[in-house]
Amino acid sequence: MKLLYSIVIAFFMFTACNHKQQSGNIFIEQKDSILVTYFHGAVNTTVAIKCEDLAILQAQHRRNHEFHPDLDTFIVDSAVVHKIIKLLDYRKPAADFSGDARMYATIKQKNGKIDHLCFDNFPNRVKFNGESCSMDKELRFLLRYYSGYYSWFEKFYLDDFEELKNPVYYQKVLEQIKLRKK
Numbered sequence: 112m113k114l115l116y117s118i119v120i121a122f123f124m125f126t127a128c129n130h131k132q133q134s135g136n137i138f139i140e141q142k143d144s145i146l147v148t149y150f151h152g153a154v155n156t157t158v159a160i161k162c163e164d165l166a167i168l169q170a171q172h173r174r175n176h177e178f179h180p181d182l183d184t185f186i187v188d189s190a191v192v193h194k195i196i197k198l199l200d201y202r203k204p205a206a207d208f209s210g211d212a213r214m215y216a217t218i219k220q221k222n223g224k225i226d227h228l229c230f231d232n233f234p235n236r237v238k239f240n241g242e243s244c245s246m247d248k249e250l251r252f253l254l255r256y257y258s259g260y261y262s263w264f265e266k267f268y269l270d271d272f273e274e275l276k277n278p279v280y281y282q283k284v285l286e287q288i289k290l291r292k293k
Contacts, residue, residue, distance in 0.1 A: 143221050145186040145195060147254060149214035149230075151263035156211075162229035162238055165215035184258040191257050192218075198250035199226060205245035208238050216254055228254070235273045248274035256283060262291040 148169040150160075186192055196218065214230035228246075229238040237246045252274040255261050261269070261284040275281045 142187070143189065143192045143196065143219065145192055145216055145218050145254070145258075147184045147186065147214065147216045147258035147260070149184075149258065149260050153264060153268055159209070159211040160213070160232075161210060162208075162212045162215060162227075162241075165212050165229065166217075166227065169215055169217060186254075186257045188257065191253055195250055195253050196220060198247045198253070199239070201247045201250070202237075202239050202244040205236070205243050208236050208243045209233055214255070214258075214260060216258075230254075233271075248277070252277070252280050256280070256287065259287070259291070262287045264288070 146169060148165055186195075199218070208229070209231050211232040212229050213232050216228040216230075218226040218228065220226075227238075227240055230251075231237065235245075235251070237244055237251070239246070251272075255272075255274075261272070261275075266285070266288065269275050269281065269284060275284060
């Protein structure tokens with residue numbers, strides 16, 4: 112009889128722990144997050160890379176659970192993610208995008224809203240949900256810095272990034288580059 116009670120108690124403990132694990136997974140999926148897909152450094156191509164191409168690459172990686180170490184980065188730090196989401200509201204219409212993309216971000220909010228940012232080969236051009244726009248310099252910095260994007264550039268390319276005219280941002284990027292090279 113003791114054996115039967117032990118088995119019943121073990122069964123309930125196992126199912127309770129399993130339920131708690133599943134509940135935890137549901138919570139994680141509901142958090143705000145950003146997935147960034149990019150090419151390392153200054154990539155020269157003979158054919159333009161379209162935003163749609165990067166979006167497909169990003170979707171294939173997620174579906175297959177195969178994250179290429181050179182392309183994908185998650186930003187899950189809630190303070191950074193919330194700051195980026197807030198800065199999205201400060202976008203303005205801008206000159207058209209060249210059509211040669213280098214970085215693509217999917218921003219998922221726990222309320223179900225999904226936004227997409229696509230960064231041009233020219234570092235200061237962006238598309239937000241398919242529309243060309245100008246983004247806040249801090250937003251560009253946060254996405255590129257926390258995804259590790261800058262760390263793949265040599266120092267002489269950094270002058271091309273408008274947001275790095277800010278000396279604090281520039282210094283942080285130099286430190287990030289040094290860390291990657293170690």
